[in-house]
Amino acid sequence: MHALRTTLRPALRRATATLGACAIAAATLAAPAAAQRYRVYQWDTPMAGWAEPALWNAVVAKSNLDYSHFGKTVSEQGVTAHSAEFEYGLSDRFSGAVYADFESAPGLPLRYTAARVETRYRFGDRYQRIFDPAIYVEYSIPRAKYDAAQDLEARLILQRDLSDFRLVLNPIVGRTFSNEKSSSSSGGGSTSSGSSGSAEHGGGSEMVGTEHAGSRLSGGFAGGLYWRRYHLVQPGIEYYNQIGPLGQVLALRDQRHALVPTVDLRFIPGLDWNLGLVVGLTPGSDKYTVKSVLSYEFQTIRPANRAP
Amino acid sequence: MPTKFTTARAAALARTLAGLACLSTAAACIIRNPNLPHGMRVTEAGRGSAPSLPPFEVSDEATAQQLERARDQGNAVRQELDWVRAHQAAASAEMAVGEYRVAYTVTPALSYAEPGADGRLVRHDPAPGEVHLGIAIRDAADGRVVPGLTVRASLVDATGRVLDTRPLPFGYYPVLHRYGDNLRWPMDAGPLTIRLEIAPPTYWRHDPSNGDRFRDSTTVEFTNVAVTPAALARVAQAAAEPGADTAGLTLAMNEGAALGRSLNEMANNVAVSGGATRAGDYIAYVAFERSEAYWEPNGHTPDGLSLRYTIEADESLAHNAHLEIGMRDTLTGRFLPGMPPQATILDAQGRVVGTYEPHFMWHPWIHHFGMNFRIPHSGHYTVRVHADMPRYRRYGRLAETMFAAPLDAEIPNLKIVTGQK
Numbered sequence: 001m002h003a004l005r006t007t008l009r010p011a012l013r014r015a016t017a018t019l020g021a022c023a024i025a026a027a028t029l030a031a032p033a034a035a036q037r038y039r040v041y042q043w044d045t046p047m048a049g050w051a052e053p054a055l056w057n058a059v060v061a062k063s064n065l066d067y068s069h070f071g072k073t074v075s076e077q078g079v080t081a082h083s084a085e086f087e088y089g090l091s092d093r094f095s096g097a098v099y100a101d102f103e104s105a106p107g108l109p110l111r112y113t114a115a116r117v118e119t120r121y122r123f124g125d126r127y128q129r130i131f132d133p134a135i136y137v138e139y140s141i142p143r144a145k146y147d148a149a150q151d152l153e154a155r156l157i158l159q160r161d162l163s164d165f166r167l168v169l170n171p172i173v174g175r176t177f178s179n180e181k182s183s184s185s186s187g188g189g190s191t192s193s194g195s196s197g198s199a200e201h202g203g204g205s206e207m208v209g210t211e212h213a214g215s216r217l218s219g220g221f222a223g224g225l226y227w228r229r230y231h232l233v234q235p236g237i238e239y240y241n242q243i244g245p246l247g248q249v250l251a252l253r254d255q256r257h258a259l260v261p262t263v264d265l266r267f268i269p270g271l272d273w274n275l276g277l278v279v280g281l282t283p284g285s286d287k288y289t290v291k292s293v294l295s296y297e298f299q300t301i302r303p304a305n306r307a308p
Numbered sequence: 309m310p311t312k313f314t315t316a317r318a319a320a321l322a323r324t325l326a327g328l329a330c331l332s333t334a335a336a337c338i339i340r341n342p343n344l345p346h347g348m349r350v351t352e353a354g355r356g357s358a359p360s361l362p363p364f365e366v367s368d369e370a371t372a373q374q375l376e377r378a379r380d381q382g383n384a385v386r387q388e389l390d391w392v393r394a395h396q397a398a399a400s401a402e403m404a405v406g407e408y409r410v411a412y413t414v415t416p417a418l419s420y421a422e423p424g425a426d427g428r429l430v431r432h433d434p435a436p437g438e439v440h441l442g443i444a445i446r447d448a449a450d451g452r453v454v455p456g457l458t459v460r461a462s463l464v465d466a467t468g469r470v471l472d473t474r475p476l477p478f479g480y481y482p483v484l485h486r487y488g489d490n491l492r493w494p495m496d497a498g499p500l501t502i503r504l505e506i507a508p509p510t511y512w513r514h515d516p517s518n519g520d521r522f523r524d525s526t527t528v529e530f531t532n533v534a535v536t537p538a539a540l541a542r543v544a545q546a547a548a549e550p551g552a553d554t555a556g557l558t559l560a561m562n563e564g565a566a567l568g569r570s571l572n573e574m575a576n577n578v579a580v581s582g583g584a585t586r587a588g589d590y591i592a593y594v595a596f597e598r599s600e601a602y603w604e605p606n607g608h609t610p611d612g613l614s615l616r617y618t619i620e621a622d623e624s625l626a627h628n629a630h631l632e633i634g635m636r637d638t639l640t641g642r643f644l645p646g647m648p649p650q651a652t653i654l655d656a657q658g659r660v661v662g663t664y665e666p667h668f669m670w671h672p673w674i675h676h677f678g679m680n681f682r683i684p685h686s687g688h689y690t691v692r693v694h695a696d697m698p699r700y701r702r703y704g705r706l707a708e709t710m711f712a713a714p715l716d717a718e719i720p721n722l723k724i725v726t727g728q729k
Contacts, residue, residue: 044622164625234624269619297619
């Protein structure tokens with residue numbers, strides 16, 4: 001018996017580690033169609049006192065992936081994700097926003113999933129540097145039944161205008177905060193359990209018996225190139241990826257990479273409708289997702305005049 | 309396989325949309341200034357629309373130093389006003405009303421020149437018994453003269469009878485630009501009320517913060533205005549003294565010098581490029597910036613003029629440059645409104661890129677005529693400026709022969725860099 005345990009222990013460890021990695025991948029990558037993820041944030045912020053409500057929508061049209069939706073494993077295909085956003089210009093450089101996220105999985109009702117708070121700050125004036133820099137920080141507080149992990153995401157926004165084109169780069173780093181701990185035995189036999197799926201939270205599942213799952217940094221990238229020659233219709237191309245936990249980057253096939261042809265439509269002053277077709281490039285990505293962001297900018301709702 | 313749109317989901321979505329709509333409506337319905345007093349306010353000089361300070365804050369169009377340059381111009385104007393009131397006016401008063409500081413001056417009638425039907429300047433002498441009613445309207449925040457206003461004046465006696473009513477056009481004065489006219493003052497009617505109706509200007513405004521101004525109509529009533537022949541004779545005698553205008557003219561030149569410092573700031577530190585040239589009685593200045601958004605009139609509401617900020621300039625490069633042109637007089641260096649220019653832009657090979665007609669644009673520290681336009685590429689260009697001579701009156705001996713010809717000037721080798729501000 002002792003010999004059997006001695007022989008099997010390393011094998012079991014390897015198998016458990018492999019299963020754990022797969023679970024991490026599944027939990028990390030099998031994300032809901034997070035509408036808010038498919039957005040390249042630009043350097044420009046709303047003017048002080050300007051308010052911008054927006055409605056974000058995404059529909060996963062085709063996917064082979066599963067994810068955990070309120071504790072149930074469901075197919076991502078057919079998942080719809082919605083976010084209601086309200087952004088406000090706190091100053092000409094600094095804006096804040098709040099989001100309410102909703103999701104419905106196939107056969108299941110639409111449910112509130114998370115609240116998010118975001119802030120953006122742009123540095124300097126345009127054209128002062130090679131890139132116009134800004135930072136974006138967002139904190140996500142999911143509903144407990146949906147996901148135990150809270151996420152902090154930070155983006156560096158780098159923007160450069162090249163004649164009629166605009167290039168925008170968003171390197172992303174995220175960190176997940178989770179209260180869940182895995183139980184471990186000396187035999188290392190326990191299997192991991194993936195936390196409920198929020199891929200963008202980056203490494204949000206549990207490792208076997210070693211550490212808090214949510215303490216890991218994850219990396220990603222979003223970028224876009226837009227042709228801004230005309231006001232009413234502006235086409236662009238965007239690229240997104242999620243590479244998984246930093247220091248333990250996932251295999252390429254398990255990473256999420258997507259190319260997104262987009263168009264911005266502005267037929268009504270102040271109204272911007274951003275549409276895109278997200279085309280997954282790796283097996284770890286949804287094949288096709290349609291995204292839509294409809295926003296309207298209210299001009300200057302702060303008092304303009306003061307009593308003498 | 310798309311999911312079914314269940315009743316429960318529809319209800320949840322409807323609740324979300326309703327909440328968002330409520331939030332948006334609340335945001336849109338926030339009163340522009342909940343503390344702004346309404347109605348008329350009584351002052352020592354009479355009564356008028358309740359005063360308020362238009363915005364005067366650091367923005368992406370004006371640094372603190374640049375705002376101070378506007379104040380320098382305004383302080384110079386205030387000194388001109390003080391001088392006119394002290395040395396030329398038989399009666400005057402000033403009060404803060406609406407977004408302005410409004411002063412009236414009653415001086416001896418002034419001769420003037422204005423273009424006739426054939427385009428030549430025609431001199432007019434005042435009729436016997438006339439006085440000159442001038443209204444100086446300054447921005448309540450920075451003190452600069454507010455050009456482009458529509459002002460109507462009425463003289464009202466103690467019984468409420470309107471004795472005279474007329475528009476007061478803008479005029480060029482060697483000292484202190486005003487809206488004014490010569491008129492008969494009914495000396496035997498006792499103290500009168502000067503009632504003014506000032507309509508909001510409909511020109512474009514720069515600056516997302518400070519440009520949101522001058523939306524409301526303004527009413528002013530200066531009461532107990534008494535003009536006596538003795539007072540008129542006294543100031544007329546003083547004005548006839550040799551060198552009587554010198555001090556006032558110096559103050560007007562101070563205003564011009566303050567504007568000149570603003571121009572240097574624009575040309576050297578803000579604009580992509582700028583330049584000026586003298587042509588006859590004019591100094592034409594031109595500057596180029598990248599395209600930028602601005603406020604434009606968008607109809608009227610019960611509260612006054614509606615303004616819309618043209619964010620299209622921020623959202624695309626349909627226009628990728630901004631042209632700014634201004635004219636100053638060579639006598640004092642002050643800004644000359646009411647001269648809409650034509651600008652022809654030529655490339656380095658002398659080919660015409662386009663001809664443009666910029667609009668007057670209020671600016672937080674340097675008024676000009678401006679517009680966004682599209683240029684094929686960055687480079688160096690020549691600008692030919694043409695403006696018809698101003699149609700307004702030139703008051704006083706010093707000004708009667710000024711601006712007798714149109715402005716034609718050329719400023720070469722100005723750099724344009726495409727983009728958005």
